[in-house]
Amino acid sequence: MGNSTLESSLGSPTAQTVSHHGSTKFESGRGLDVGTANLASAIQDKDGNVTIKIQRNAFIDIDADDYTRNMLTKLNVQYVAINNKMVVVGDPAFELANILNRETRRPMKGGVISPNESEAMPIEKLLLETLLGPPNFEQERCYFSVPADPIDADFNVVYHKGVFGGLLKKLGYEPKPLLEGHAVVFSELAEDDFTGIGISCGGGMFNVCVSYKSIPALAFSTARGGDWIDRNVATVLGIKASRATAIKEKGVNLNAPRNREEEAIEIYYRNLISYTLEAIKTRFETSAGMPSFPEPIEIVCAGGTSMIGGFIEVFQDEFNAIKFPIEVKNIRRAEDPLFSVAKGALVASLSDV
Amino acid sequence: MTETVDIKKVISTSTSNVSLEDLTKKGFKRVKVLNQAVISKLIAQAVDTVLEERSKRISKEEREKVIGEARGHFETLAKERLEKERHRIDELTSSNQTLSSELDTVRKRLTASIEVQAERDQAMNRLEALENESTRVKRELIEFQELFSKKKTEVIGLQAELSAKTVEIERLTRRATSLQEELDAKGSKSDASMEKILAALNERLQAASQPADVSKIMLSLDTLSRRLSGMGGGGSGIGSGEDPELIKDYVLGSLFDKEKGGAVESNISKVKVKQAKAGDVKGALARLKKLQKGGEDGE
Numbered sequence: 329m330g331n332s333t334l335e336s337s338l339g340s341p342t343a344q345t346v347s348h349h350g351s352t353k354f355e356s357g358r359g360l361d362v363g364t365a366n367l368a369s370a371i372q373d374k375d376g377n378v379t380i381k382i383q384r385n386a387f388i389d390i391d392a393d394d395y396t397r398n399m400l401t402k403l404n405v406q407y408v409a410i411n412n413k414m415v416v417v418g419d420p421a422f423e424l425a426n427i428l429n430r431e432t433r434r435p436m437k438g439g440v441i442s443p444n445e446s447e448a449m450p451i452e453k454l455l456l457e458t459l460l461g462p463p464n465f466e467q468e469r470c471y472f473s474v475p476a477d478p479i480d481a482d483f484n485v486v487y488h489k490g491v492f493g494g495l496l497k498k499l500g501y502e503p504k505p506l507l508e509g510h511a512v513v514f515s516e517l518a519e520d521d522f523t524g525i526g527i528s529c530g531g532g533m534f535n536v537c538v539s540y541k542s543i544p545a546l547a548f549s550t551a552r553g554g555d556w557i558d559r560n561v562a563t564v565l566g567i568k569a570s571r572a573t574a575i576k577e578k579g580v581n582l583n584a585p586r587n588r589e590e591e592a593i594e595i596y597y598r599n600l601i602s603y604t605l606e607a608i609k610t611r612f613e614t615s616a617g618m619p620s621f622p623e624p625i626e627i628v629c630a631g632g633t634s635m636i637g638g639f640i641e642v643f644q645d646e647f648n649a650i651k652f653p654i655e656v657k658n659i660r661r662a663e664d665p666l667f668s669v670a671k672g673a674l675v676a677s678l679s680d681v
Numbered sequence: 682m683t684e685t686v687d688i689k690k691v692i693s694t695s696t697s698n699v700s701l702e703d704l705t706k707k708g709f710k711r712v713k714v715l716n717q718a719v720i721s722k723l724i725a726q727a728v729d730t731v732l733e734e735r736s737k738r739i740s741k742e743e744r745e746k747v748i749g750e751a752r753g754h755f756e757t758l759a760k761e762r763l764e765k766e767r768h769r770i771d772e773l774t775s776s777n778q779t780l781s782s783e784l785d786t787v788r789k790r791l792t793a794s795i796e797v798q799a800e801r802d803q804a805m806n807r808l809e810a811l812e813n814e815s816t817r818v819k820r821e822l823i824e825f826q827e828l829f830s831k832k833k834t835e836v837i838g839l840q841a842e843l844s845a846k847t848v849e850i851e852r853l854t855r856r857a858t859s860l861q862e863e864l865d866a867k868g869s870k871s872d873a874s875m876e877k878i879l880a881a882l883n884e885r886l887q888a889a890s891q892p893a894d895v896s897k898i899m900l901s902l903d904t905l906s907r908r909l910s911g912m913g914g915g916g917s918g919i920g921s922g923e924d925p926e927l928i929k930d931y932v933l934g935s936l937f938d939k940e941k942g943g944a945v946e947s948n949i950s951k952v953k954v955k956q957a958k959a960g961d962v963k964g965a966l967a968r969l970k971k972l973q974k975g976g977e978d979g980e
Contacts, residue, residue: 377958380957381954383954405952521972679966
């Protein structure tokens with residue numbers, strides 16, 4: 329356990345315990361965003377600075393030979409050799425897929441572990457090890473994000489939750505699952521006493537959580553996210569989904585598409601947002617236990633899919649087009665959209681004493 | 682050529698206009714008035730009368746001469762007319778031939794066009810059939826690849842399960858032996874129930890050689906472990922509550938651990954992970970703690 333030996337021998341410390349990594353002292357407790365597109369961990373040092381580590385949740389296999397192995401090492405590209413195959417993992421896998429005009433392989437699909445990529449689990453374990461490192465002490469708390477049950481797909485998240493919980497336990501942590509939308513509420517809605525709607529716009533799903541004073545009143549997910557856009561754009565343009573992702577992430581403004589590719593992205597984004605808002609509205613109208621809020625609430629969007637230019641404007645447009653059952657005072661994007669879930673999980677972890 | 686006389690003009694140029702006043706001054710109180718139509722009629726009658734009188738006096742020679750001249754003139758005119766008509770017929774014939782030729786050409790082109798269209802339609806049908814065939818083959822290939830991948834995954838999973846189960850059987854057999862020895866030593870009366878549980882365990886482990894979802898295996902092993910724990914009673918090793926976790930860990934291990942199939946070579950630990958500073962969470966944390974304490978200051 330490295331630096332955690334002393335703490336381990338003294339038993340589990342509280343959230344105020346400070347541990348050491350080199351010269352930096354960290355609070356105990358970790359946040360982990362287990363996303364379809366990205367994995368991100370969050371940790372806070374004793375001065376309150378939050379450090380995020382992030383890895384793209386993807387890999388690609390290439391033929392193994394000594395030259396390739398040497399070149400990957402020289403280029404600082406992370407790889408794993410399994411069954412005579414070189415597996416490039418994380419961001420370089422994504423870049424390599426675009427260069428080779430291939431698709432990346434994804435350990436997760438639609439927000440949960442992909443049934444087609446069971447071979448990827450050892451790679452997932454390695455990725456988590458690089459993000460979290462060893463715990464500061466045995467059974468250090470780690471809140472990790474899990475999706476809420478989807479309203480438009482026939483699966484539950486029990487297996488997914490169990491596997492990642494088991495994996496974190498194997499790494500020496502005390503795993504605690506946290507709904508992805510709830511994590512957004514923790515990181516973004518403090519000013520509103522953790523009351524409002526947090527939406528995590530991820531690669532595999534959109535996760536929604538309606539919270540009243542930090543208590544989730546309603547949480548669900550929809551099985552469409554950034555990957556859905558990429559797949560559809562790729563189909564209509566006759567390109568690989570990885571290529572569509574690259575175009576999307578290069579800097580598109582949904583309010584001013586400049587070419588056919590960007591127009592396709594804008595069309596599918598608008599459709600996705602409209603679909604999600606309709607789903608939220610329907611769910612609100614059909615749920616019995618919905619709280620009635622004394623004041624208008626705030627909607628905050630986080631996640632990589634919300635980072636595209638013009639997202640909030642399009643969201644507002646589509647919101648105005650429907651009769652939303654709750655009075656909303658403002659719709660905004662999270663301060664750190666890509667890190668919001670990890671930060672929310674960190675807040676939950678640090679507050680859990 | 683016959684010259685016509687403009688009687689109206691002649692009258693107009695050979696007469697003068699005199700006002701009624703002037704005529705009165707000259708002593709004319711009544712005048713006779715002839716209009717131009719009447720004058721023209723009178724002149725025409727006079728001319729006709731003169732010509733009729735002259736024709737009665739024309740000689741036979743003169744008549745024949747006139748007739749001859751008229752015939753000659755007529756023949757000349759007829760020849761000219763005939764020539765013109767012939768020329769026109771020639772032109773029409775030539776034009777007709779040209780049109781017939783053009784018609785033939787157009788007909789040939791039309792026939793050729795119909796043939797080309799038919800060939801094109803045939804080619805398009807063939808192309809469509811080939812495209813459909815290609816799509817079908819591609820779809821079948823994808824399905825085959827998916828099936829192959831699925832089967833491959835299943836085989837890998839089964840191999841892992843089999844390996845895990847083999848080790849598990851060995852471990853549980855050892856534990857059962859150990860338990861049996863322990864129970865024997867304590868003179869326990871629970872041999873029958875122990876055998877029953879072990880039989881169920883063996884049955885489950887045998888079933889594990891069949892394809893099964895890992896989560897289901899975990900569940901069944903958990904259940905078996907709980908039953909074993911419950912049976913242990915007075916503080917034996919099995920009743921310590923450690924077994925379910927061990928079993929679960931073992932299954933998770935087989936899911937995540939590739940090292941059993943050969944050493945994993947990786948440089949992941951040497952590569953620096955992408956790192957970023959994010960906005961602090963101190964405010965959110967303080968508010969949440971305050972809320973959790975019912976409004977007290979959490980700091």
